[in-house]
Amino acid sequence: MNKVVFSSWADSIIDNRGLEADKYKDAENLGIPLEYDKHQIKAFMSWNGVVLADGSVNIIDMLNAYIKEVARLSCGQCSVGYLGIKAIKAILGKITGGAGAESDVQSLKRLAANVKENTRCDFCASAVTPVLDTINYFSDEFDKLITGKGSIPQSSYVTRVTAPCMAACPAHQDIPGYIELIKNHRYEDALNLIRETNCLPGVTGRACVAFCEAKCVRSDIDSPLAIRALKRFPADYETNGGIEAAREKGKGGGAKVAVIGAGPAGLAASYNLARMGYKVTIYDEQSSGGGMALVGIPSYRLPKNVLDNEVDIIKNLGIEIKYNIRIGRDITLKELNAEGYRAIFIASGAHLDRESDVEDWGKGYEGVMEGVEFLRGVNLGQKVAPRDKVIIIGGGNVAVDCARTCVRLGFKDVTIVYRRSRAEMPGRKEEISAAEQEGVKLQFLAVPRKVLARGNSVVGAECIRMELGEPDASGRRRPLPVSGSEFVIEADMVISAIGEMPDLSGLTGGSCVNISKQGTIEVDDYSMQTGEPGVFSGGDCVTGPATLVEAVAAGNKAAKNIDEYIKSGSCKPSDMDKLATVLNGIELGEQRGMSVIAQRQRQSPPELKMADRMRDFSEAEQCFTPGAVAQEAGRCLRCYRVMVVAQT
Amino acid sequence: MVKLTIDGKLIEARKGTTILEAASQNGIRIPTLCYHESLSPVGSCRLCTVEIIENGKSGLTASCTYPVADGIEVKTGSERAVEARKLALELLLAQRPHSEKINELARELGVRSSGINLETKECILCELCVRACREIVGVEAITFMAQGLNRDIDEPKVMHSLEKCIGCDSCAYICPTNAITVEDVGDTRTINTPGGKMEFKLKKCQVCGKYWAPEKQLDYIIKTNNLEPDIFNTCPDCRD
Numbered sequence: 005m006n007k008v009v010f011s012s013w014a015d016s017i018i019d020n021r022g023l024e025a026d027k028y029k030d031a032e033n034l035g036i037p038l039e040y041d042k043h044q045i046k047a048f049m050s051w052n053g054v055v056l057a058d059g060s061v062n063i064i065d066m067l068n069a070y071i072k073e074v075a076r077l078s079c080g081q082c083s084v085g086y087l088g089i090k091a092i093k094a095i096l097g098k099i100t101g102g103a104g105a106e107s108d109v110q111s112l113k114r115l116a117a118n119v120k121e122n123t124r125c126d127f128c129a130s131a132v133t134p135v136l137d138t139i140n141y142f143s144d145e146f147d148k149l150i151t152g153k154g155s156i157p158q159s160s161y162v163t164r165v166t167a168p169c170m171a172a173c174p175a176h177q178d179i180p181g182y183i184e185l186i187k188n189h190r191y192e193d194a195l196n197l198i199r200e201t202n203c204l205p206g207v208t209g210r211a212c213v214a215f216c217e218a219k220c221v222r223s224d225i226d227s228p229l230a231i232r233a234l235k236r237f238p239a240d241y242e243t244n245g246g247i248e249a250a251r252e253k254g255k256g257g258g259a260k261v262a263v264i265g266a267g268p269a270g271l272a273a274s275y276n277l278a279r280m281g282y283k284v285t286i287y288d289e290q291s292s293g294g295g296m297a298l299v300g301i302p303s304y305r306l307p308k309n310v311l312d313n314e315v316d317i318i319k320n321l322g323i324e325i326k327y328n329i330r331i332g333r334d335i336t337l338k339e340l341n342a343e344g345y346r347a348i349f350i351a352s353g354a355h356l357d358r359e360s361d362v363e364d365w366g367k368g369y370e371g372v373m374e375g376v377e378f379l380r381g382v383n384l385g386q387k388v389a390p391r392d393k394v395i396i397i398g399g400g401n402v403a404v405d406c407a408r409t410c411v412r413l414g415f416k417d418v419t420i421v422y423r424r425s426r427a428e429m430p431g432r433k434e435e436i437s438a439a440e441q442e443g444v445k446l447q448f449l450a451v452p453r454k455v456l457a458r459g460n461s462v463v464g465a466e467c468i469r470m471e472l473g474e475p476d477a478s479g480r481r482r483p484l485p486v487s488g489s490e491f492v493i494e495a496d497m498v499i500s501a502i503g504e505m506p507d508l509s510g511l512t513g514g515s516c517v518n519i520s521k522q523g524t525i526e527v528d529d530y531s532m533q534t535g536e537p538g539v540f541s542g543g544d545c546v547t548g549p550a551t552l553v554e555a556v557a558a559g560n561k562a563a564k565n566i567d568e569y570i571k572s573g574s575c576k577p578s579d580m581d582k583l584a585t586v587l588n589g590i591e592l593g594e595q596r597g598m599s600v601i602a603q604r605q606r607q608s609p610p611e612l613k614m615a616d617r618m619r620d621f622s623e624a625e626q627c628f629t630p631g632a633v634a635q636e637a638g639r640c641l642r643c644y645r646v647m648v649v650a651q652t
Numbered sequence: 653m654v655k656l657t658i659d660g661k662l663i664e665a666r667k668g669t670t671i672l673e674a675a676s677q678n679g680i681r682i683p684t685l686c687y688h689e690s691l692s693p694v695g696s697c698r699l700c701t702v703e704i705i706e707n708g709k710s711g712l713t714a715s716c717t718y719p720v721a722d723g724i725e726v727k728t729g730s731e732r733a734v735e736a737r738k739l740a741l742e743l744l745l746a747q748r749p750h751s752e753k754i755n756e757l758a759r760e761l762g763v764r765s766s767g768i769n770l771e772t773k774e775c776i777l778c779e780l781c782v783r784a785c786r787e788i789v790g791v792e793a794i795t796f797m798a799q800g801l802n803r804d805i806d807e808p809k810v811m812h813s814l815e816k817c818i819g820c821d822s823c824a825y826i827c828p829t830n831a832i833t834v835e836d837v838g839d840t841r842t843i844n845t846p847g848g849k850m851e852f853k854l855k856k857c858q859v860c861g862k863y864w865a866p867e868k869q870l871d872y873i874i875k876t877n878n879l880e881p882d883i884f885n886t887c888p889d890c891r892d
Contacts, residue, residue: 079798080777080808084698084736087743091768111767118739122712124695165801181800188796189786600704600711602718644801 006031006038012053012137015596019141021059037586043579047650051130052596054137061650062156064145067138068096069161070648074131077165077644079184085128088119092135099146102155109146113139121599126221126641127180129599162649164584168592169216169231169643174557177201179216180642183234187637191238192247198235199250202556203275203318204268204297206243206310209236210625211301213432213551219593221643227606230636233628236609240627243313254278254322259346259570262287264331264511267295268552269351269543271318272559273566278321280567286323287340289330290384293319295353296544297552299380300402302409303621308383332510337517337539347538347566350517350525351559354544355380356507360397360500362465363454371462372455375402375501382409390414391496395421395465397452398501399429402549404436406499407444412621418444421493423451423470423483442618449483453490455498464494506545515539524548531575532562540566583649592645607636658726671715671726672700682728683737683757685744685828686778687716691787696778698740699757703727712736734761742766747773751829774831775810775846781823781832782810791872793817812845819843819852819866839863857887864888 008031011018020028036055038045046058049070056063075093080086092115095108116135123129139146149156169179178197185194198205212232220228242249258281263270266288274284290298293315297306319325331337331352340348357374365372371391375398382388390413396406399422410418420439422429425448429436440446449472452465469489472481505523512519516535518526525541527533532540542558544550568575577585610626611617617624628636653664658675665674670693675682686697695714702715705725712733715726727733741761744754746768754776758764777796785794793816799808812823819841824834835842841852854863855870864887874881 077799077801079800081694081779081796081798082696082698083743083776084740086777086808087747087770088739091743091746091770094769114739115768118736122698122701122714122736122740124698124714124717178801181803184798184800188798189792190795600706600709600713600718602713603721 006034008034008038008055008057009059010054010056010141011036012141013048013055014052014594017141035591037589040586041579041582043583044652045649046652048647049134049649050590050647051133051645052594054134054141058650062145062159063138063142064096064149065100065156065159066161066648066650067134068093068100069158069163070134070646071096073163073165073646073648074128077131077646078128079125079642082124082128084118085123085125088115088123089128089132091115092119092132099149100156100158102149102153104146104150106150108150109139109143120597123599126595126598126601127644130595130643131646133596159650162580162583162651164580164587164647164649166587166592166645166647167643168219168221168645169229171588171592172215172219174215174551174554175201175560176557177216179231180640180644182238183229183231183637183640184642186234186237187634187640189634191241195238195242195247195250198238199275201560202553203272204314204552204556205235206239206314207268207294207297207306208552208556209233209239210310210623211297211306212553215553221593221595221641222606222639224593225601226603229639230606230608230628233609233625234633234636237628237633239310239314243310250317252279252321254284255281256283256322258282260285260344261566261570262340262343262345262348263351264340264348265295265351265353265543265545266290266293266315266325266327267351267353267543268297268555269353269559269562270295270349271315272556273349273351273542273562274323274559275318275321276560276563277566278318278323280563282567282570284323285345286325287329287331287335288325288327291327293325293327295351296355296555299355299383300376300405302379302383302405302412304408304412304617304624305405307623332508332513336510337512337515337536341539345538346570347540349559349562349566350511350534350539350541350545351543351555351562352506352508352511352545353555354504354506354524354549356505357500358503358505360502362397362452362500364457365455365500367455367457368460369455369457369462370460371495371497373497373499375406375499376504378406378499379409382413388413390416393417393419393495394497394499395419395447395452395493395495396499396501397421398503399424399431400501400503401431401435402504403499403501404431404439404444406501408435408439408442411439411442411444411618415497419447419493419495420444421447421450421452421465421467423449424472424480425449428472428480438624441614447493450491451483451485452493452498456492462496462498464492465498466490466492504544504549506548508545517541522548530577530581531565531569532558533565533569533575538569540569583651587647587649590647592643595643601641604635604639606639607632654720654722656720656722656724656726659728665720667720669720671702671704671713671718671720674720675702675715675726675728680728682715683760684716685753685757685776686780688780688783688826691780691783693717694779694783697744697776699737699744701733701736701740703730703733737761738763742768743770744776746770748776748829748831751776753828773846774829776829776831777808777810778828779810780826780828784822784826789818789820789822790876791816791818791820794823809846811847812843812850814850817843817850817852818869818872819850820869836863841866855884857890858885859890860887862887862889 047061048055214232454466470483476482543555693716695717745766821834852866
């Protein structure tokens with residue numbers, strides 16, 4: 005049960021002041037954590053109000069600490085926001101220092117009311133809410149301090165800053181930060197900032213699923229910022245010679261670390277470790293870097309030169325990449341361990357197609373393919389002759405990538421067969437609609453049961469219609485076969501893209517690295533350590549097939565953990581990590597009394613014409629023009645949420 | 653055309669016009685400081701703030717950046733709008749108490765003095781210089797350095813790049829608070845900015861001997877317009 009002395013959080017006022025503790029009104033749905041681990045949260049202050057759980061906290065001292073943090077983040081691009089917050093800070097400093105006058109509270113109120121409704125973006129306007137709440141509900145505290153003329157002892161508080169977009173991003177990139185830098189044409193600074201948490205700006209600027217955009221506050225006003233496309237701009241600006249290419253070198257001097265897999269997770273871990281000074285060696289099975297970004301993402305979404313360029317920048321930090329080496333085939337984990345590495349990070353991805361249960365699938369008919377295998381072949385330059393009709397089984401991103409690849413290879417008829425309906429399709433909406441525009445057909449509520457062949461060549465599949473039943477474990481409605489509804493789809497190629505799993509054959513043999521029932525590597529949730537001391541793992545081989553940005557985030561975290569492990573022999577979450585985890589549960593999107601914000605249309609990067617798009621593997625989406633990028637960046641509301649916590 | 657009312661007057665304005673432009677086209681004056689008709693508006697000074705009622709919701713907004721929309725009601729002189737403008741001006745006045753331009757605006761808005769205490773600064777961060785350099789001169793020698801998360805700066809500021817600057821003095825010309833000034837002495841032009849002094853060598857006219865323009869600026873004009881390299885050997889006064 006949540007007991008608070010006072011809360012104005014989300015405009016729902018709870019005021020138990022003057023009551024006995026057992027008469028406190030319950031604050032069940034407060035939405036703010038009041039304890040974690042061994043700590044009590046005594047008070048919490050942020051953009052959506054004030055929560056006081058322990059009456060001993062001096063709310064005005066806390067407000068003073070809070071506003072100092074806000075003042076550091078106020079960008080300076082509008083008078084009322086920047087100067088208003090500065091003036092509020094000065095008055096609060098005076099009051100807490102014991103020199104306040106009665107008129108100061110009036111001045112505070114006037115300044116805060118104006119900041120609330122007359123600023124250029126949303127940051128200062130939302131951040132000032134606790135000032136107004138404190139004035140409204142704690143005026144006696146101000147009076148006491150002002151008439152008593154004594155200064156109050158300053159307590160210490162913990163501060164954390166996030167934003168709806170930042171919290172939604174697995175890598176917690178400072179999105180408002182780099183957007184502001186882009187807006188002010190500081191492309192090099194923007195790129196440096198992005199690289200702090202994402203070493204693949206050009207790759208993710210093209211192929212990220214952009215969890216951030218789904219949480220953009222602009223969605224409620226007009227439409228979310230085009231964050232993914234914005235990130236691409238400074239990356240392309242660098243590639244096109246607008247700024248000098250990054251030439252950072254690792255510090256050097258550190259211990260040796262091995263990384264298995266030059267995919268997004270492995271690259272991100274290596275990038276961070278090398279910057280910390282570690283001597284990193286990456287082992288990869290392919291002959292160039294990128295992992296699933298290399299073999300799985302078709303080049304119309306991610307041109308190979310973009311990936312190669314970013315792999316080079318990372319490699320140039322002083323990382324050695326040993327290509328064409330597969331752990332478990334060319335060298336064992338044990339042998340690797342004996343080479344003096346202080347830590348090993350396994351980031352081998354999920355490159356194995358899930359086995360199809362379609363009857364006669366495994367008979368080796370010509371024209372029967374697996375999705376990831378098919379994409380890998382095309383991406384690595386294998387020539388595939390177009391056929392008349394291909395069916396692709398599955399509804400995820402791999403299925404859609406296969407379909408759009410077939411279109412570009414010149415297949416006449418491309419059909420995706422998915423056992424559920426459109427609403428349940430796990431593939432990205434934009435990709436699915438682009439596929440449809442390109443002529444890909446979607447056949448819902450059907451599933452192939454048997455491969456049909458003539459001689460040794462596939463000629464189609466026998467399918468059965470499905471209907472949706474009750475939701476299954478994934479929350480999606482379970483597809484159930486409709487008896488007697490069998491039908492045949494003719495095809496001279498059938499691709500199964502029903503999911504991927506890690507290919508760990510031989511990799512973990514003879515080690516204490518455990519594999520789960522799902523076929524993924526088991527690790528400790530926090531430290532990412534496997535059962536083998538000093539061996540860490542992350543990315544798709546731990547989570548199963550996920551996204552680029554989740555892999556980058558896993559690599560970043562692995563680097564931090566490996567560093568800690570090498571330095572101290574173990575890695576455990578700090579109090580700040582634990583606090584961050586509970587604070588992450590706070591709903592960041594809602595906001596009290598949002599000021600008037602003009603609707604401004606979302607800018608879209610130019611796209612290749614349909615006819616040009618389908619002819620070959622030219623990149624479909626182009627880079628923003630400089631004019632459009634500035635306009636789009638200018639739409640950002642800078643929804644940073646400054647959280648100040650008083651705790652035991 | 654979009655139909656809206658400003659101060660009770662029914663007004664038609666072209667789509668894409670801002671409230672400020674629509675008001676001005678209809679003879680309704682709204683005070684401004686960071687606005688310039690030749691530059692893109694940014695809404696930094698908050699002096700052109702008006703009250704608007706849109707879809708039943710009332711609020712304040714800078715009129716220079718808010719596009720006109722059908723059915724919105726704009727009040728330029730409501731108590732709320734006037735108070736917001738006064739406060740914005742008091743903040744600017746507190747920061748730059750001796751600026752002629754700001755004092756002139758104070759008189760217009762009836763603000764006698766600012767009760768707000770702020771450390772005084774020459775630059776009020778209006779971005780006029782940044783925009784003029786970028787949009788008119790086309791050089792981008794001035795950058796706005798905003799505060800942000802984990803930024804290594806003490807305060808927001810505008811920064812000149814000596815490397816990129818051509819010494820044209822557009823920034824000094826457009827600066828409303830004289831935070832940027834220019835001085836030509838002998839063969840040297842000095843541009844004083846809040847971030848420091850920059851010096852430029854002036855070109856001497858081959859006819860009258862007068863030092864008449866920064867060499868760097870003339871080189872820039874020659875380069876961007878593909879002119880003959882000797883075209884500026886004489887000053888405009890000595891040319892036919």
